[in-house]
Amino acid sequence: MAFLENHIAVVTGAGSGIGRAIAAGYAREGARVVLLDVNEGAAAEAAKEIRDTGGKADSFALDVTRREDCVALGKEIAGKIGQVSILVNNAGIARRNGMLGADEAVIKDWEDVIAINLTGVFNVTHAFLPQIRAAKGRIVNIGSIQSFVHVRTPSSPAYTASKHGVLGFTKALAAELGKEGVRVNAIGPGFIETPLNAQTRATNPELAKTFIAHTPLGRAGKAEDIVGPAIFLASDLSAYVTGSIVMVDGGYRAV
Ligand code: NAI
Numbered sequence: 001m002a003f004l005e006n007h008i009a010v011v012t013g014a015g016s017g018i019g020r021a022i023a024a025g026y027a028r029e030g031a032r033v034v035l036l037d038v039n040e041g042a043a044a045e046a047a048k049e050i051r052d053t054g055g056k057a058d059s060f061a062l063d064v065t066r067r068e069d070c071v072a073l074g075k076e077i078a079g080k081i082g083q084v085s086i087l088v089n090n091a092g093i094a095r096r097n098g099m100l101g102a103d104e105a106v107i108k109d110w111e112d113v114i115a116i117n118l119t120g121v122f123n124v125t126h127a128f129l130p131q132i133r134a135a136k137g138r139i140v141n142i143g144s145i146q147s148f149v150h151v152r153t154p155s156s157p158a159y160t161a162s163k164h165g166v167l168g169f170t171k172a173l174a175a176e177l178g179k180e181g182v183r184v185n186a187i188g189p190g191f192i193e194t195p196l197n198a199q200t201r202a203t204n205p206e207l208a209k210t211f212i213a214h215t216p217l218g219r220a221g222k223a224e225d226i227v228g229p230a231i232f233l234a235s236d237l238s239a240y241v242t243g244s245i246v247m248v249d250g251g252y253r254a255v
Helices: 017-028 039-053 068-080 102-134 157-180 195-203 203-215 223-234
Strands: 007-013 032-035 056-061 086-089 140-142 181-189 245-248
Touching: 007 017, 007 102, 017 032, 017 039, 017 056, 017 068, 017 086, 017 223, 039 157, 056 068, 068 102, 086 102, 086 181, 086 223, 102 140, 102 157, 140 157, 140 223, 181 223, 195 203, 223 245
Parallel strands: 007 032, 007 086, 032 056, 086 140, 140 181, 181 245
Antiparallel strands: none
């Protein structure tokens, strides 16, 4: 039995890494998937890959920082494809600079990271909320280990603040929408090998080693590792789960 039959699922940042894997996984479970990414070509390629293997997929260009574009696209998708019942807020960027760099760089990191990772989640959620409410749908937000703080693998204050914000937003929305039958949860990925951290892995192999040394499962994650939990949170398997974060980190936060 497919777990997401009759659902229409929107995934942001679906052209790469975790979002791309989730979109393919949802399509395998019977959902019609809508892939959104600021990188239009990557989203189109990922959607084609899904269609070539028998899935139902469309793609659209969207920069999640552009609030009016989010609203317009929400309406366009409702008209052209149908009522969205699953939203995965996955688009994100990472920076690892602290607060003590050059002023301009520190400020730019803050503005970029908060605009995409946090305000982007708000923008897309706000734009699709009428449909999600009408469908008694589900929202899955991608948090991080940095939805908490770990001193042994520091991240930038901006990234950490953005992912704390994603968790707070998840809980607040779950509290507000629970009575309507809308469920809102987050996933907290650990160290997942994707293009997001390719440069860090190449230039700072010590950091990757530190992550893995503190990961009970003893390896880095793959984008595919996020897919099962993402299907769980979008499907009826998690009918009584809301306001929670499922850590998919190989046990990193447990030790
Ligand atoms: P990725 O870099 O492979 O993919 C991110 C996608 O988001 C890209 O296709 C990119 O074009 C898109 N994107 C970036 N800015 C955008 C914007 N303004 N509007 C629309 N799309 C935009 O990264 P990855 O690793 O797949 O990350 C996905 C999410 O998972 C992010 O929110 C990230 O913070 C989170 N995450 C990743 C971890 C990892 O170790 N890879 C760990 C914890 C969380």
